[in-house]
Amino acid sequence: MxxxxxxxxxxxxxxxxxxxxxxxxxxxxxxxxxxxxxxxxxIRPDIAVILPITPQKEIVFVRQYRHAVEEILLELPAGAFSESEDSIVAAARELEEETGYVADQIIKLATLYDNPPKDTNKIHLCLAENVQQKSKQKLDITEDIEVVLIPITKVMELITKEEICVSGTIAAIFLGFNYLSGRTVTE
Incomplete structure (x- = not known):
């Protein structure tokens, strides 16, 4: 070869x-x-995606219209950030802006390429447990976001039914569930 x-x-x-x-x-x-x-x-900026879990074991999702695919999608809070901003800081910022929830601690799960044949950016996947709602949403002009709390026990069913179908969201869920089960990502 x-x-x-x-x-x-x-x-x-x-x-x-x-x-x-x-x-x-x-x-x-x-x-x-x-x-x-x-x-x-x-040429696209990196994206931070956060898997926020409440003390009641619910995942904080956002539902919003995505114009490129002309669909309203259920996904995790996420957003672009500049090279000068740390991915964990960006994840915390996006979580609070899109949902009003905050986290005491955020861990990074992985960094993935989004669409490497055509796009330059990476997706930084993060996890936050025990998130609490502290403020109102602070949305951008293009955002009209509904916050949706879904019990952890229902998430896999929604993926199977294709109600959750955004790749970065699904990757964060699987890596987050793997982390929470006590296994490392490399096992």
Missing amino acids: KPLKKWKILKSKLVVDNQWCKIRQDEIELPTKQIIDDYFVN
């Missing part, structure tokens, strides 16, 4: 550059020496 090689970027330019969307067009040379002159890459 021959070793894999990285692609070589010959040229690169931003073709869309605004606050909502950045797209880079790369001219690349494949390891086979073939040239592709229009490989488009979405």
Whole structure:
């Protein structure tokens, strides 16, 4: 088996550059020496996703409209953050902004690539136990969010029924449940 090689970027330019969307067009040379002159890459900020669990063993979800897929989805609180912000700080901020809930302690479960063929960002998955509602939501102009509390015992059924179907949310749930069961992520 021959070793894999990285692609070589010959040229690169931003073709869309605004606050909502950045797209880079790369001219690349494949390891086979073939040239592709229009490989488009979405430059996206990292995202923090938090699995917040109340003392009553309910998970704090958010339900909101997602325009790209034109669906109202049930997912965990999450949001983008800048490179200068720590992922745990971002997770805590997004939890409070979207739900009004706060956590005394947040742990990081994992960092995953979101869509590596086309997107530059990572998803940082976090867990918070014993979250408490302390304030009202502080929503952005594009957010209309319903807070939904779901007992932990019902979550797997909702995944199976495809009522919970956002990949970052499902990854956080599985890794969080694994962590809570006392096993490490690498076992």
